[in-house]
Amino acid sequence: MSLSCSDCFSDLLCGEDSNIIFSGGGDDLTEYSSDLESCPPDVEESIAELLEEEREFAKINSPSSHQQIDVSVRAESVAWILKVQRYYCFQPLTAYLTVNYFDRFLYYHHLPKLNGWPIQLLSVACLSLAAKMEEPLVPSLLDLQVEGAKFIFESRNIQRMELLVLRVLDWRLRSISPxxxxxxxxxxxxxxxxxxxxxxxxxxxxxxxxxxxxxxxxxxxxxxxxxxxxxxxxxxxxxxxxxxxxxxxxxxxxxxxxxxxxxxxxxxxxxxxRPKKQPKVLPQLRVMTRPSITSSDSSSSSSSSLSYKRRKLNNNLWADDVK
Incomplete structure (x- = not known):
């Protein structure tokens, strides 16, 4: 179902102009790669710089109090994010950044409702931003809502949510990752x-x-x-x-x-x-016992044999008579 949330989220109508996205507002932010290929030749020095930036980043993103979200609600959102990541073969870093934006946003911003469509809208917006940061090809906002998305949002509402996430995160989308x-x-x-x-x-x-x-x-x-x-x-x-x-x-x-x-x-x-090994179940073998022969069975078998011999003898006699 398609939702129009402009009336529900007053603060989604951010004051920022969309042109800011394409301006040089984030030039002062340090760029980080998921690999060491872009690091300077002195790898040891590069790692030391990353650790220093990591400590500074931890100070900025460690609020004394934040909005608590139900663990099951968060787990459901993260599971959906990972499904979409596998569906489109996104890089692992894209999924990691998505969850990073999701958690950091909830640390600093209060949502009117911590389940249902607001959380789903936040998940889509964070995934869209992370994909734009890391992926060479990004699906449309409508195509991004796959893999059992409970709500389907209009592109304009997702874009408004993206702007809100950017504002709350202070436009710091480059995050040091493992x-x-x-x-x-x-x-x-x-x-x-x-x-x-x-x-x-x-x-x-x-x-x-x-x-x-x-x-x-x-x-x-x-x-x-x-x-x-x-x-x-x-x-x-x-x-x-x-x-x-x-x-x-x-x-x-x-x-x-x-x-x-x-x-x-x-x-x-x-x-x-790790998947647990199923216990081995041996096939049940059906054991057949040889029936015991009783006296009555023996007598009936003997009489049948005698009867058969008599019939054979009579047939031979009849054949001689014909000759």
Whole structure:
């Protein structure tokens, strides 16, 4: 069903001009990539800068109080976001940023209703903004509302919501994510680069699973990256000896206690999400017992045999008579 929410959300009619989007208003923001390919040659210095920016960003986005949202409502929204991400084969970073915008918006802004269509509208707007930031091809706002979307919104209402999200987030859409550190941490585990592709790919899958859980919101991106890379290394026998203590030495700024607690949460989550093996059920064999022969059966069998012999004898006699 199509909703017109202009009367329901008075603050969706933002004062910003849409031309601001295309102006140089965000030139002072630092750009971050999901990989290290865009980093300067001195990787160690680049990682140190990311950690410093991460600390500053954590201070800005740590309000003392925020609007509480029901865990089940958030889980439903995140599940829908991940479905659309898989449907359009978006990058993992797109889904991560979408949930990041979603959570940060609710930290700072009060919604009149924390379920139903307002949350769905927020999810669509955040996904649209994240896709515009990371994807080369972005579906239309109407086509973006797939995979069981409960409400279908008009494009103009989604655009108004996008402007509200931009205003609440102070136009800070570039956020440091765990993906920034994966290649660097993978090379720390495997300097030869033989298994770094597997480690980063597996870690990305685990990171997408962490966005479903609110318990990971208290950890910084670098901490989540280290924990997920360690968990991915557990799947390779050659690197099962890597410990949290070793991860602490990968770069300055990683705290052993934080990485350890995050790593334990990741391990628990991976174990719970792993499909349980069904118990093997052996096919039931039907055992046939040989029936015992009673005296009556024996006598009837004997009489039948005798009768058959008599018939055969009579037939032979009849054949001789014919000759």
């Amino acid at each position: 993906f920034c550190y994966l290649s660097y941490f993978a090379l720390k585990i495997d300097p030869t680069g033989t298994y770094t592709g597997f480690l980063t790919s597996r870690a990305k899958e685990i990171i997408l699973s962490t966005v479903k859980e609110t318990s990971f919101l208290k950890y910084r991106p670098s901490c989540i990256a280290a924990a997920t890379i360690l968990c991915a290394a557990n799947d390779l026998p050659n690197f099962s000896f890597i410990t949290v203590q070793q991860a602490e030495s990968w770069c300055d700024g990683l705290l052993k206690d934080n990485v350890l607690s995050c790593y334990q949460l990741v391990q628990q989550m991976v174990t719970n999400n």
